[in-house]
Amino acid sequence: MVPHAGFFFKGWEFDLAVRYLRTKRKNGGIAVIAILSYVGVALAVTALIAVMSVMNGFQGEIMGRFLTFNSHVDISGPAINNAATRDAMLSRLSAVPGVIDAAPYVESSALVESRLTSAPAFIRGGSEESLRRAGISRDLIAGSFDDYADDTVLIGEGVADSLGLKVGDQIVLTVPGGQSTDDLAAERRAYTVAGIFSSKVARIDQTYIYMRLTEAQDFLARGGKWDMVEIRVRNPYRIETIMLRLKSAAGKNTRIEDWKHRDSVVWGALKFEAAAMRVILFFVTVIAAMNIVSGIVMLVKNKTRDIAILRTIGAGKASITRIFFLAGALVGAAGTFTGLVVGVVLVIFIYPLQRGLEWLFHFNFAMGDMAYLPASLHVGETLIVVFGAFIATSLCTLIPALAASRLEPVDALRYE
Numbered sequence: 001m002v003p004h005a006g007f008f009f010k011g012w013e014f015d016l017a018v019r020y021l022r023t024k025r026k027n028g029g030i031a032v033i034a035i036l037s038y039v040g041v042a043l044a045v046t047a048l049i050a051v052m053s054v055m056n057g058f059q060g061e062i063m064g065r066f067l068t069f070n071s072h073v074d075i076s077g078p079a080i081n082n083a084a085t086r087d088a089m090l091s092r093l094s095a096v097p098g099v100i101d102a103a104p105y106v107e108s109s110a111l112v113e114s115r116l117t118s119a120p121a122f123i124r125g126g127s128e129e130s131l132r133r134a135g136i137s138r139d140l141i142a143g144s145f146d147d148y149a150d151d152t153v154l155i156g157e158g159v160a161d162s163l164g165l166k167v168g169d170q171i172v173l174t175v176p177g178g179q180s181t182d183d184l185a186a187e188r189r190a191y192t193v194a195g196i197f198s199s200k201v202a203r204i205d206q207t208y209i210y211m212r213l214t215e216a217q218d219f220l221a222r223g224g225k226w227d228m229v230e231i232r233v234r235n236p237y238r239i240e241t242i243m244l245r246l247k248s249a250a251g252k253n254t255r256i257e258d259w260k261h262r263d264s265v266v267w268g269a270l271k272f273e274a275a276a277m278r279v280i281l282f283f284v285t286v287i288a289a290m291n292i293v294s295g296i297v298m299l300v301k302n303k304t305r306d307i308a309i310l311r312t313i314g315a316g317k318a319s320i321t322r323i324f325f326l327a328g329a330l331v332g333a334a335g336t337f338t339g340l341v342v343g344v345v346l347v348i349f350i351y352p353l354q355r356g357l358e359w360l361f362h363f364n365f366a367m368g369d370m371a372y373l374p375a376s377l378h379v380g381e382t383l384i385v386v387f388g389a390f391i392a393t394s395l396c397t398l399i400p401a402l403a404a405s406r407l408e409p410v411d412a413l414r415y416e
Contacts, residue, residue: 009322017326020299033295034327038335040288045339045389046346048281049382053347055277056381057374059270062201063237066266068135069204070259071105071230072239073246077254080104081225085251090229092249098233098242103130104226106216111174112155112209114163121159122207123173125216126230134232136197136210143167143195150215152194158206160196169193173209175220189219282388289332289393296328296400300407307407317405324401325394332393340386347375 021034075093080086086104093102105126112121128148131137137145141157148154153173155165165171174188191211199205217224231246233239239258247256260267300307307320346353351372358364 009326010319013319013322014326017323017330020303020323020327021330033291033298034331037288037291037295037331038338040291041285041332041335041389041393042338042342044281044285044288045336045385046343048278048285048385048389049340049343049377050346050375051281052274052278052381052385053343053375053377054350054373055274056376056378059274060376061374063267063270065139065200066204066263067236067259068139069199069201069208070263071228072233072236073231073243073256073258074262075229075231075246075250075254075256076227079251079253080229082253083224086226089249089251089254092251093229093231093246096242096245096249098235099231099246100234101130101133101232102229103127104229105130105213106220106222106225106227108175108216108220110209112159112163113172113174114165114169116164117162119159119162120207121173121209123175123209123211123216123220125211125213125220127213130230131210139197139199140195141198143193145195147194148212149194150212151191152211153191154195154197154210155193156205156208157196157198158202159209160193162206165193165196167193167196173219187219187221282392285389286392286396288335289389289396292328292331292393293396293400295331296324296397297403299327300324300400300404303404304407307404311408320405320407321398321401324404325397328397328401329394332390332397336386336389336393339389340382344377344382347377350375 022031079089090102090104093099103126105124107122107124110121110123112119128145131148131154132145136154140154142160143154153171155171160166163171170190170192172188172190174186176186197205211219216222229250233242236259239260243256243258247254250256310320311317354372
């Protein structure tokens with residue numbers, strides 16, 4: 001028989017590997033170690049799937065709220081203020097597959113004053129239809145979108161709290177310049193609070209004030225000009241797939257920037273955190289796989305006589321390798337599959353599980369307006385975890401299995 005000619009498993013090799021795993025220690029087996037290794041791998045895979053799903057859920061929740069109040073792509077440049085062509089450009093952008101909205105906006109820093117105090121703010125003027133499509137109406141905690149008119153504004157929850165405002169109150173907005181030709185002059189105008197929104201993103205809630213596009217253009221003395229054209233897409237996480245089509249639709253004399261570049265610090269931090277957590281948890285799986293290595297090493301030592309007998313009756317080195325490889329790989333496969341099932345079940349039933357833990361420990365796990373831990377199970381990521389764990393446990397098993405195949409019958413039986 002040619003050593004290591006193939007790695008296809010034979011029935012008797014599989015039966016012998018299973019028998020070794022079930023044999024108790026007093027008979028040279030590793031049943032207890034195999035059980036502990038199985039539990040360790042299962043717990044590691046469960047933790048990896050559950051933690052990554054919760055992190056995906058948090059990332060989706062945070063970025064979802066962030067992107068509700070921010071454009072996915074910004075387009076600027078001379079072309080957006082060419083009255084003869086900009087409407088046609090908007091039509092082309094709206095027709096790009098995957099785009100759900102293309103609308104102009106203007107913005108400016110400002111000072112907002114109430115009866116009690118004042119604070120810095122950020123004015124953003126856009127069309128009412130664009131705000132509705134962005135989903136801001138869902139985040140109104142006071143007031144109604146029906147009351148949103150030219151002389152009214154929508155303010156963030158943080159702005160309302162810091163200035164002691166409620167729906168119906170009046171504020172005074174001050175912006176530099178305005179309609180005056182004097183650079184040192186300031187434009188002041190009073191508005192009524194029509195609604196208060198809560199994005200749960202501190203920077204937005206504490207500074208943003210929304211008003212209608214035409215009113216903002218007049219107040220900021222834009223003269224009908226736009227500052228930017230904002231694009232919203234169905235899947236902002238894959239914005240790079242349509243950037244070339246957006247650039248083509250925007251045409252010449254435009255500058256285009258997607259949110260991943262504009263908010264690269266936030267996006268980069270979230271990606272780094274997720275990647276670091278994946279690596280850390282994967283090493284936990286590798287550590288659990290090391291138990292399998294110690295078990296197979298012990299099994300090889302205890303079964304030295306069996307190896308010698310098998311080699312004497314004609315079993316080749318490849319067969320010996322396959323037997324001990326199978327013994328470890330079966331433990332790893334069983335632990336990985338169990339971890340997959342338990343991890344998926346935990347993610348699917350995370351809400352009742354959280355409620356049960358809250359009842360048991362008398363502790364509320366809710367955070368802010370999140371009643372339960374957000375979890376998002378990604379099939380592709382889960383499959384990577386499963387295959388990664390199985391490969392890690394298999395590679396760890398292969399080392400002692402190869403060592404067992406190098407034992408010569410004479411050396412194995414010398415001290416028997």
